[in-house]
Amino acid sequence: MPDLPTLAAASVLGALVVYALLGGADFGSGVWDLLSRGPRATARRMLIARAIGPVWETNHIWVIVAVVVLFTAFPRGFAVISTSLFVPITLMLAGIVLRGAAFAFHHYQLHEEGSRPGWALLFAGSSLLTPILLGAIIGAVSSGEIRVNAEAPAASSAWLAPFPLAVGLLTLAVFCSLAAVYLIFETDDPDLRDDFRIRAHWSCGAVAVLMVAVPLLARFGAPDFFHALLGSDWSAGVVFLAASAALGAQVSLLLRAYGLARACVAAQAAIILCGWGAAQYPFIVRPDLSIPSAVSPPATLRAILIALAAGALFLFPSIFALLRIFKKEAFLGRPPVSRG
Amino acid sequence: MDELLLARAQMAMLFAFHIVFAVAGMGMPLLMVIAEAAHLRTGEPVFLELARRWARGTAVLFAVGAVSGTVLSFELGLLWPGFMAFSGGIVGLPFALEGFAFFAEAIFLGIYLYGWGRVRPAAHLLSGIAVALGGAMSGILVVAANAWMNSPAGFVVMDGKPTAIDPLAAMANPAWPTEAAHMTLAAFAASGFAVAGIHAYKLLRDRENLFHRHALSIALAVGGTAALLLPVSGDFNARFIARDQPAKLAALEGQFRTERGAPLRIGGIPDMEKGTTRFAIEIPKGLSLLAFHDADAEVAGLESFPPEDRPDPLPVHLAFQLMVACGTTLAAVSLLSAWRAAARRGGLFESGFLRAVVCCSPLGIVAVEAGWAVTEMGRQPWVIRGVMRTADAVTPVGGLIFPFAFFSALYLALGVSAVWLLRREVSQSPSFPLEERAAGAPKE
Ligand code: HDD
Ligand code: HEM
Ligand code: HEM
Numbered sequence: 001m002p003d004l005p006t007l008a009a010a011s012v013l014g015a016l017v018v019y020a021l022l023g024g025a026d027f028g029s030g031v032w033d034l035l036s037r038g039p040r041a042t043a044r045r046m047l048i049a050r051a052i053g054p055v056w057e058t059n060h061i062w063v064i065v066a067v068v069v070l071f072t073a074f075p076r077g078f079a080v081i082s083t084s085l086f087v088p089i090t091l092m093l094a095g096i097v098l099r100g101a102a103f104a105f106h107h108y109q110l111h112e113e114g115s116r117p118g119w120a121l122l123f124a125g126s127s128l129l130t131p132i133l134l135g136a137i138i139g140a141v142s143s144g145e146i147r148v149n150a151e152a153p154a155a156s157s158a159w160l161a162p163f164p165l166a167v168g169l170l171t172l173a174v175f176c177s178l179a180a181v182y183l184i185f186e187t188d189d190p191d192l193r194d195d196f197r198i199r200a201h202w203s204c205g206a207v208a209v210l211m212v213a214v215p216l217l218a219r220f221g222a223p224d225f226f227h228a229l230l231g232s233d234w235s236a237g238v239v240f241l242a243a244s245a246a247l248g249a250q251v252s253l254l255l256r257a258y259g260l261a262r263a264c265v266a267a268q269a270a271i272i273l274c275g276w277g278a279a280q281y282p283f284i285v286r287p288d289l290s291i292p293s294a295v296s297p298p299a300t301l302r303a304i305l306i307a308l309a310a311g312a313l314f315l316f317p318s319i320f321a322l323l324r325i326f327k328k329e330a331f332l333g334r335p336p337v338s339r340g
Numbered sequence: 341m342d343e344l345l346l347a348r349a350q351m352a353m354l355f356a357f358h359i360v361f362a363v364a365g366m367g368m369p370l371l372m373v374i375a376e377a378a379h380l381r382t383g384e385p386v387f388l389e390l391a392r393r394w395a396r397g398t399a400v401l402f403a404v405g406a407v408s409g410t411v412l413s414f415e416l417g418l419l420w421p422g423f424m425a426f427s428g429g430i431v432g433l434p435f436a437l438e439g440f441a442f443f444a445e446a447i448f449l450g451i452y453l454y455g456w457g458r459v460r461p462a463a464h465l466l467s468g469i470a471v472a473l474g475g476a477m478s479g480i481l482v483v484a485a486n487a488w489m490n491s492p493a494g495f496v497v498m499d500g501k502p503t504a505i506d507p508l509a510a511m512a513n514p515a516w517p518t519e520a521a522h523m524t525l526a527a528f529a530a531s532g533f534a535v536a537g538i539h540a541y542k543l544l545r546d547r548e549n550l551f552h553r554h555a556l557s558i559a560l561a562v563g564g565t566a567a568l569l570l571p572v573s574g575d576f577n578a579r580f581i582a583r584d585q586p587a588k589l590a591a592l593e594g595q596f597r598t599e600r601g602a603p604l605r606i607g608g609i610p611d612m613e614k615g616t617t618r619f620a621i622e623i624p625k626g627l628s629l630l631a632f633h634d635a636d637a638e639v640a641g642l643e644s645f646p647p648e649d650r651p652d653p654l655p656v657h658l659a660f661q662l663m664v665a666c667g668t669t670l671a672a673v674s675l676l677s678a679w680r681a682a683a684r685r686g687g688l689f690e691s692g693f694l695r696a697v698v699c700c701s702p703l704g705i706v707a708v709e710a711g712w713a714v715t716e717m718g719r720q721p722w723v724i725r726g727v728m729r730t731a732d733a734v735t736p737v738g739g740l741i742f743p744f745a746f747f748s749a750l751y752l753a754l755g756v757s758a759v760w761l762l763r764r765e766v767s768q769s770p771s772f773p774l775e776e777r778a779a780g781a782p783k784e
Contacts, residue, residue, distance in 0.1 A: 054450040057406055061446060065439045067413050071424055072432020079425035082417030086737045093414055094750065097407040101754050104403030105761060153421075155737045296429030296505070303433050303507040311440035318447045325451060325458055 004301040005291045008073035009284075011308055012066050013277040019062035020269050021178065024171075026056045028179025030099060030127020031172070032199060033120065043192060045120070049107055051186040054326045056103065058319065060096075072304050077284035077294040081137075084146045084156040084285075088133050095130030098122050128172070135171030138276065139164030141285050143222040148288035163214070163221025170210040174269045177203035177249070181265045184258050185327075200253050204265065208246045211272070224287060229279035238275040245271055344731055346740040347419045350747065352716070356709055357751045358412055361405030363708055365445065366479045366524065367531025367562070368398040369472035372452075374558050376465050386550050386772045390558075391468075392456070393770075394535075397762055399453050404758055406446070411747070419740075423723050423733035426502060427488075430495050433507040434484040441481060445474030479527060480520045484511050490715065491515035491584055492724050518580045519715075522573045525566045526711065529670060530704030532563020537701020540694040542769050550772040553689060557681070560688065560697070563704065564674035570667050575630065582631035585725065586640040588718035591653040592660040593627055594620065595641045602627040602639035607661060610653035615643065617657065651720045659713035666707035673700050 002010070029048045036044045071078035082089065099122075106119035136159040140146060145158035158164065180200035184193050218226040229235065245268035252260035282291045295301070372394040379387035413435070417424045448470035455464055488494075494510025495502040536559035539552045546552065582589045589595070594610040594617035595602055604627045608620025628637040642650050673696055680687035687693075723730040 054454040057403065057446040058443060058450060060406065060410070061439060061442050064410060064413055064442065065436075068432060068435045068439055071417060071428040072436055073429070075428025075432070076425045078417050078428055079421035082414070082424070083421045083735055083737060086418055086735065089414055089418060090743050090746075093411050094746065096410055097750060097754070100403055100407040100410075101757070104400055105757055153736050296432075297503075299505055300429045300432065300507050304436050307433060307436050307440075311437070311443075315440060315443050318444065322447045322450055325455055 004298055005295040007305060008301050009291055012069050015062050015066035017270050017273050020273060021266055022059035023062055024175040025178040025182050026052045026059055027127045027131050028175035030124050031176050032179055034124030034128055040191060040195060047187050053107055073296055073301055074284055074294040077289055080148055080285050080289055083153050085137050085140055085159060086155045088137050088159045092130055092133035095126045098126035099130060131172040131175045132168035135168035136164040139167030142225040142280055144224050144286045146285050161221050163217040166214045166217050170214050173203055173206040173210055177207050177265050178269060181262050197253055204249045211242060225279055234278060242271045343738060343740050344734050346744055347734045350744040351419055353748055354412055354415055358408040359708060360705060361401050361408060363527045363530045364401040365405045366475040366527035368394060369475050370562060371558055373468040373472050376468055380461060386554055389770050390555055395453055397765060400758055400761055402449060404754055419735055420733045421735050426728055430502055430505055430510045431485045431488045434481045434511050438478050438481040441474045441478035445471055476524055479523055483520045483523050484516045487515035487519045488513045489724050490719055492727050518577045522577050525570050525573055526708050528566035529563050529570055530708050532559050533700050533704040535559040536563055537698050538766055540697035543689060544691060544694050548773055551770050560677050564677055567670040567674040571671055579631055587645050587651060590640060590642045591651040591656040591718050592714055594653050594657040595639055596643055598641040598644045600638045601625040601636050604630060610657050651718050656714055656718045659710040663707045663710040666703040670700060670703055
């Protein structure tokens, strides 16, 4: 049984994983909206809007859960990250605001008189930039370049380096791959399905390339993290799992075994994040701020963990209901029949 | 402007923006649920149309509330890392619980908005009720965090660090009940009157439209009930502050001297240099009577606090006067509408009264903004009263003018866009003329 602080850290990571799997895919869909060209562009855009309309706000809350648990369980960690990464966090917030509001406005008008190019472009563009910033923040926290100086805390430019930016691109690629595969399930039009299958191939390929490039860059940009990632006794397992998921995704996409493909891309995203978490452990901000030095007292951890567990009891049935109503077809893996 | 002032201004701007949408997120679901329940009970399509329209408005407002709320959760750390490092472990709990209220709201709003015809009518109504409960709960829970800043509890400070932390005691701090009750009522009053004003405006053009008549009645019933309770609830707040946060009370009343039988001041401009509040109408012994229910009770004035611990009474007093003026007006209009509705059929739909409702439309939200200015500026110079000064909480990062300018511009654009979208919604009113009521069919 892990101790309370580790459990709390794992909850933050868990919320991030769910955010990536659900909210991340909504960002990825926005990118596919941005890149919609050619004959079926409008159909793809409509499909994307319909797919994320009912769920994006729920999916978005996972990032709030991650932040809230972070600042409750590791208040000093939150303070240090907020100070040192002030600039990318502010930019990411701008992206979150623009994406959400533009989508809501655009979607709202879609009912009325077709889309408005302004909102649509804003929605799509911010969907592209926000994941890169999120990834860069995660990369910067691992890079070892953010030093905690109690005397003169200041904003850091650690995120503007090859390693964090590559993590940003990896995040973007992962979100795009999730979106492409999920979107296959949202339609029964063979052409549209094929469009997204091809996009899934490309984005999974990009994930695979970046999964090699990011550790290589870490060697120079984040040496301690690199050693933890590849030099621990669990490293071989993570590399093996990640490689199998990547391969499995490509093969199942080729075979059009979409259910399997979805399992593979989701597993791949989760493995990447958990691998990051394992290599980052026991640090919140490498190398100066570790879990024990930033953690809240046990009474707080107990309260928040109990709150999370109790909340989950209510939450999961509700989310299940939401998905069952709107994603029934996608859930069961069968192509949707036309609705009456 | 110095960086601390910029940080405060940015925080104020972000909150002033979020609270508008938060209020809508608490109040609008109740209105749409009432309309839908009326539809289920009477079978009249006009109520269904009303529920759908209100739900569509709620969707836009909710989206802006969600993103602006997300900004706040990060900005607490970005602007006030010292505050968060100290208090995250103490008051994180209500924020975490609030997260689940958000889930309830978002999930069931998704079902409500996109589920017409996909789920059974009763289930649809139930999801609307879940949205309303989720909205109310998120407001109530987050106010616990704010109440804790006013009335800190659940920890002991040792060597500048909190110890003996008890998150439940922090959440159940003494200021929470009065603040939460007042905020929840305020949200219903503000959204009720805002909506009532819009429909009253439409009725002035199209007196016989049943759609707007029902809308006005429902919105006035909700807003009016809340507005009548607000002065009562506000009195509890004031009496609580009188005991718990005397410096804030002194600031909001413009009370400089410590005296027995202190007067209640209506209007007036506190003058820091002279140490008096000028041009006020004074009701002898009124303040002692209201705040302590005893005409000769002693009220501590600002002079009894060291200068570095005093809030600035000028904005606090003016904001308080503004809130009370709005509250009094709204309560009076609510009484009037109750009387008119009881006196005769259609009493709510005469042009004089409709004009009054239109004028009252913004007062609720104005009072909310003013009330928060009272609470927040009245707490200065503390961010956690008596424990941490705002100046010690602020970020060391410089150049705060850039995020401030940036978010101001962004929010201005968002606000204008949201208003523009909703204005279009309002301008295309469905027509349910009075005569065709029996036939029950809308005439587009
Ligand atoms: C529609 C809105 C509205 C209306 C009509 C009123 N208020 Fe209010 N008031 C609020 C909306 C509000 C608020 C914005 O919601 C505040 C800010 C913090 C809070 O809990 O509620 C608030 C705060 C607030 C406080 C400070 C609480 C604190 O700092 O702890 C006091 C003393 C009052 N109110 C008193 C009154 C009185 C005596 C009213 C009589 C007419 C009144 N309010 C009407
Ligand atoms: C008195 C103050 C506040 C009230 C009454 C309030 C209420 C609400 C309500 C009712 C919502 C639902 C969304 C909507 O209606 O638009 C909301 C959204 C939100 N609020 Fe606030 N809030 C307040 C302050 C805060 C603070 C201090 C924070 C952050 C620390 C915050 C964070 C959020 C977040 C993250 C959301 C988005 C939830 C989602 O994604 O659905 N709010 N707030
Ligand atoms: C749960 C709710 C809230 C929390 C946790 C909260 C927290 C804070 C914090 C940490 C500050 C900065 C420190 C300080 O100036 O004391 C602040 C300032 C401020 N907030 Fe709030 N706030 C809440 C609700 C609101 C709302 C709803 C409004 C207004 C609509 C508001 C208006 C302001 C203003 C005007 C300031 C600047 C005060 C000053 O510096 O003079 N707050 N708040």
